[in-house]
Amino acid sequence: MDRPSWNEYFMEVACLVASRSTCLRRQVGAVLVRDERIISTGYNGSPRGMVHCDEIGCLRETLNIPSGQRYELCRGVHAEQNAIINAAYYGISTAGTALYCTEQPCLICARMIINAGIGLVAHSGDFQDELSLSLLKEASVEIIIMDRNETYGNKNPIPAQAEPVNP
Numbered sequence: 001m002d003r004p005s006w007n008e009y010f011m012e013v014a015c016l017v018a019s020r021s022t023c024l025r026r027q028v029g030a031v032l033v034r035d036e037r038i039i040s041t042g043y044n045g046s047p048r049g050m051v052h053c054d055e056i057g058c059l060r061e062t063l064n065i066p067s068g069q070r071y072e073l074c075r076g077v078h079a080e081q082n083a084i085i086n087a088a089y090y091g092i093s094t095a096g097t098a099l100y101c102t103e104q105p106c107l108i109c110a111r112m113i114i115n116a117g118i119g120l121v122a123h124s125g126d127f128q129d130e131l132s133l134s135l136l137k138e139a140s141v142e143i144i145i146m147d148r149n150e151t152y153g154n155k156n157p158i159p160a161q162a163e164p165v166n167p
Helices: 006-018 079-089 107-115 130-138
Strands: 029-034 037-043 098-101 120-123 142-152 156-159
Touching: 006 029, 006 037, 006 098, 006 120, 006 142, 029 079, 037 079, 079 098, 079 107, 107 130, 130 142
Parallel strands: 098 120, 120 142
Antiparallel strands: 029 037, 029 098, 142 156
16 A cells, blocks of 8 residues: 655645635645644635635636736635634644645745744645745745646645655
């Protein structure tokens, strides 16, 4: 029996979490992990109790706003933000955790990741934000890029580096 590595396992969970997304543009999932245990998850979608974009449409699409620009014109909360917010909501510290995310974090999320004390970000996305990566590196946040083109169990991305991560 082939068991997934911890990195593969947590990325698989992030992919499953992304399936709950209500964003019309990009389905993203995030998982916060401490000591090989999931402490929080998040996906991108409207704030708690609000109407979702899959129900009322996407303002960014209507206005033809390119990806990575004018984040303030989106009603959605990013997956990374929701994972951090959900931990806070339930009183769980994010210090020293690892974040597994199906996309590279944007600049706004990078700043939250740094302030939340997250020590590692593993992602498999194609979203490019060089300033975000620069900030994460400056803050000594370890970054693992997962290989989106390979699959584990023929369904989800697996990491290029498959060593267990325990920040």
